[in-house]
Amino acid sequence: MLSSPLQLRLWLVQLALLVLLADAFMLWSLGIYAMLLLAKLPQLYSPQPQSLRPVWSLTLSNVMATLIVAALLLFNLSGGLLHLMIHFLLLAAILRLLGFRNNELADFRQLNWVHYFLIACCFILNQSLAMALLIFALLLLQLSCHYLGFAANGSRLPLNNALKLSLWFVPLWLGLFLVFPRLSPLWQLPLSQQATTGLGDELNPGSIEQLVESDELAFRVEFSGSRPGPAELYWRARIYDQFDGRSWRMSERAEPARFDGLRAPPPSITGYRLVAEPHQQRHLFSLGIPLQVPGDLRVNTQGLLSTRQPLSQRSSFNLRSALLPLPSEPGLQYSWIAPARITAKNRPAKTPPSLAQYLALPDGNPETRALAAKLASEAQTPQALVALIGRHLQQGYRYTLTPPPLTGQQIDQFLFKSQAGFCSHYASATSFILRAAGVPSRIVGGYLGGEWRDNASYLQVRQRDAHAWVEYLQDGQWRRFDPTLMVEPDRLNSSLDQLLSAAELLRLQGNWAERMAWSKRLLQQLEDLDYYWSRWVLGFDTDRQQDLLATLKQWLQQLQLLDWRFLMKILLVLLTLPLLLLALRHWQQRRRQPIPLWLQQQLLPFARKSPELTMQQFLRQLSSSFPQAQDEIRAVDESYQRLMFAEETTVLPQLKRQTKQLRKALRRPT
């Protein structure tokens, strides 16, 4: 008889699975599954353990399953195959527990393996270190169920032994982690229904401020060579090139062409590893011009990096960048002449259509246009114009997270009335002035700087580091200009927190834990731990594996003691040695096991002995359910009596032989 602690544990495992797999569920299916779990609860707490009969009959379970599967097929087809399969499996497991028959070992066996599978599925949906620990705890709980379900009655879990056994397996486990081939996923992760995070398709005057209020992690970077200076840490993510008088948008034309690389080799290349948090969007983050990207990424002519599918898992990428201004699209010949200096002679050719989008402006904002004309008349080159704009911004403008709201002619109002704003305001105004003066320009959305962590071994970039700046075209290159630096030069070298007023800071630090020094330190250490988890465990891909094996091979060759192949073989033997030793120990332990427990274990695949039954009563029971094995059972019974009660120790081999025959007979069909 399966006892009630087992059912309680199985129930707890299912509850935890539902929580951990909640991302795969929709609200309604989550509700139904929770109700199904609740239906089991009263029985688990009923005072009499004997009452643990199936809650539902098989028919009712089947009807429920049919209804729910039909509903899932109707409403959840868009959710993707994986989510549907998780739905099915968990549904099957829950209904099986509801219809759990106490004496049926088969019921438990199915449930057990399905639970293991579902626990493995949790890793598809959750990758962080904390979640991994949680899933591991769940695995331990399931292992205890496994033990309770299959162990002979009356045997107790030898915790000490189990612990020792696990230690034996550590080398093997590490070895497998290191050398087991990394297979690319066999399935496509379904698009999550979760909201996207990070920079959106549109840049409003208020959108970056909203982002900055979030403390969430955006991505982390580890540089392989020297670290770039703070002025280079402009992480490009999106480009906004269409302005409608209020907000900037990404142009809706077809996918920009693929960037075909630099014409001349760059003087220096910065290599780094990017670990991006899932943001459900396709864009990634890069410095300067990304070169030689991994195969599943692409770089467009705007120098932006993107993935094929929206990023729904924490992923890491090995990237290399040239920290140079991006060359303009091929065939774009354009040189700027200040409008005031345009004469009939030097009138430029008609603006190429590919440039027109970087010059287009809606009507309005006359004061700004006037300012643009005035500044343009004083400048010889776009660079000089940009410097003039910068000088203008240094006069009386204020950097604040809470600017007064803008209405009507927004740029005019900002430049000449409120004169207070955040990076998006400055970028927007600057780009407007540049376009009004005839200089092609665009706004780049991304992140600036970040926080160096753990003795500057990696850079952590949060949503709070979101930033917007301007790129303008000169001499066939898109040059960066950050107008915010004109207003607040310290933005480059210090974190945002230090630049804001106390009231604004309080608004940012909504998290109570951030306000206390000790908890902040703890949080930081946890973040570091989480980073190394994704760096070394999640990010351990085929490349790293091959790197490691190559290093190992090299190292062994350097030793020059023996052929490295031979050494690898030795290593393999060393890894399998614990297994052999284990098998030996297991065999020895088996010999020391008490005979009644041993016999129970032998017959466990066929029937489970109720604890109160004597072995002979159990054998009689067995004989009535397996009439084809009656003779063998009688023989075993007789030997068992002689061994256990008449204490004729010489009967042991005979009993073992007869038990073997009995097992054979029990497997025989009736």
Added chain:
Amino acid sequence: MHTEIQLVEQQLNRIILGKPQQIRLALTCLLAEGHLLLEDLPGMGKTTLAHALAESLGLSYRRVQFTSDLLPADLTGFSIFDARSQQFSFQPGPVFSQVLLADEINRASPKTQSALLEAMEEHQVSVDGETRPLPAPFFVIATQNPLFHSGTNALPESQLDRFLIRLSLGFPDRDAELQLLQQDASASQHRIVPALLSTERLIALQQQIPRQQISDEVLGYVLDLIGHSRKRSDMLPLSPRAAKGLVRAAKAYAFLQQRSFVTADDIQAVFPAVAEHRLQPRQQQQYAGLAQQLLLETPCLV
């Protein structure tokens, strides 16, 4: 092997119909040198069983009907003054027999009950300052009516403990009762039950019982059962005497099965009869199932 005792069992089964398990337990009790308490409603065959047992085993027996005015001396005997010899001479009471059939023991006064129980435990009687041994073997087969019957004095726990086994015959099943009624027409009221064993032979058999083999694993199971009763608060704990009695009874039971060793099944078979009246003396046997509960709750590892 021990065919005599098999014959006795068969003969008893012919007299008391449809109760083979109770008869085997009664024989177990006698082989284990314990006293037997039969508890049942009137007319269920208690007295018949007691008679048949005594006669089949070839033992001399006396029957005493216990009543509320029965005095201890009525049981043990007393000294009377012989005018001719000018001496007191001892007149032995019914207790000086091999089998004392104490009918309706719970009708007697507590004083009389304890006089009998002293004899049961000590196998001797003290009258007028002189200790007189009882014949061997000495059995008491007591019957008692259910306690709810009027005019009964319940036996105290300490005295119930002296009985190795308490049995209840219960109603016969339909077939057995039909046979019973048919026999009534054919046979006379009094049947002669032939003695199948001599006293010497019985004593010899009894002496074989302690030599039955019992393994440590089985003793472990006995200790588990006893220990479990001591952890529970809703029953009296089982005493070491009870444990000894249980082992002895199990050995006798195994002997009756023609085995020389005790199995866990033997323990389970005798346990309710040995333990129930010690666990909850106030409870009627037909209502109680404490011994069964103990058996269900104690894991059996052999």
